Amino acid sequence: MLTSRGSGSELEVLAVGAEAVLLKGYFLGIKSVYKVRVPKPYRNPKLDLKVRRERTSAEAKHMISARRGGVNSPYILLVDPDAGVIVMEYIEGDLLRNILNSLPECRACTLLEHIGIMAGRLHNEGIVHGDLTTSNIIVCRRIGKPYLIDFGLARASEDIEDRGVDVHLFLRSLESAHFRVKDMAFRCFLNGYGKVVGEENLTKVVNKVKEIRLRGRYVEERRRHH
Amino acid sequence: MKTIVLGIESTAHTFGVGIVKEREIIADTRYRYEPEKGGIHPRDAALYFMNIGPSAISEALRSAGISARDLTGVAVALGPGLGPCLRVGATHARAMATYLNKPLIPVNHAVAHIEVGKLVTNVKDPLIVYLSGGNTLIAAFNEGRYRVFGETLDIALGNFMDTFVREIGLAPPYVVNGVHQLDRCAEKGKELIDLPYVVKGQDVSFSGLLTAALRAVRRGVPIENVCYSVREIAYSAIVEVSERALVHTDKKEVLVVGGVAASKYLKEKFEIMSSSRGVELAIVPPKYAVDNGVMIAWTGLLAFKSGITIEPERAYVRQRWRLDDVDIPWFGQ
Structure with a gap:
């Protein structure tokens, strides 16, 4: 079992996510999060190890690049791909998913615009997040800034297709969990996003999002059961 | 008075007629178009449906032991699906509703898969x-x-x-x-x-x-x-x-619906995942996982009780009708 380094204290379970367990503790005296990718018993062991190892090192790499590009994300303190472990700075705050529906409209808009700016900076840095949802944004309690977390599915990509998928995922998380505020929230997000990537790229990505959503419809249209 | 709804399914390869009386299934007639080679040719499937449609409906009524006059309403899958196939089911349903002067109830095929899955497995909010x-x-x-x-x-x-x-x-x-x-x-x-x-x-x-x-x-x-x-x-x-x-x-339950749900290897993986998450797993049995008329009848009954009907002249088929376009006012009842 892992123990916290630097204070001798035990690690406390913070959250059990879909693919990883998040533990809170101290690393060299710094309040930290240990992200541990746990084996999935439903996956072939060889496939499982490959998926966990690749995602751990990719996540760490992309978090570092994101910070370099001006995206708020936690500092990385340690990476161990074979064990599937990343140790990073602990951000004190709330998940956007839990607070968005109750935020005053102007506050929500400013926040969403900031998130759009971060998404734009990330894309300008040549990275796509891969799981851009309101569950993967922490709003820092101290200064109110949004932090992007969980780069587990992030990839290096400059494809409009992949950027479109990011924006599509974010839009869908608004539709599925924040239905009442989705139009305002998405407008503010795109406003921030456009400021960073420019008018031309914004249009390209928005058109791609439309195309991706139509593709889903096309698939639904084809009905062939066994 | 018990509500009795007849439902017609014709979105792809199956012409199905189901009749439900409240929660009881009283008829389940199915005719499946089998192509000689390749996949479904929509026009051929539609021709096949036109030939067997009227007798499939009579057969369902006969097996339920009721007359068409006993029906409370007629439900039909208006989409999503293959246009030519959908139109055959819609034409039959519109004609029945008009002739019998009974309400016509529009049903989304994907919603119907979910509702019949909930009915037969007893999950509530999966x-x-x-x-x-x-x-x-x-x-x-x-x-x-x-x-x-x-x-x-x-x-x-x-x-x-x-x-x-x-x-x-x-x-x-x-x-x-x-x-x-x-x-x-x-x-x-x-x-x-x-x-x-x-x-x-x-x-x-x-x-x-x-x-x-x-x-x-x-x-x-x-x-x-x-x-x-x-x-x-x-x-x-x-x-x-x-x-x-x-x-x-x-959510605390997982419901797997549709024709691919039958694979035992997929089921094994779902079992491992859901037990590790402490949630209940329900897989719709093959009989109701594939296309059928019962699911349309049952969803039609739920919709009818929530006041959802459609005028026959407005009951167009919708080939690309999205699951998330449909209001579900009966949920949780």
């Missing part, structure tokens, strides 16, 4: 995993509708499996004794080869896996190992996105 030849989507109820949390970005799981086995010469037939050719071929495989495992958020993508797998077969990799790897990767990706959606939505 995460829904809908896997068939044409559909791969993950949905859950939120704010009045079944919202889509994840889906395939390109081809559906069933379509992917069918295409793969057909291209490597194992099909048709695609399914033998209820087991898909992919599962059969994979049983002899042992070694996992390196193929793309694509999960994007809560979405999956199979087109890259299909290309890489076909290339591996052409390169001379033993076919059993390719089948095994394809099965492991495709099913694991589905279970992984389901697990993600489960965590995101915090």
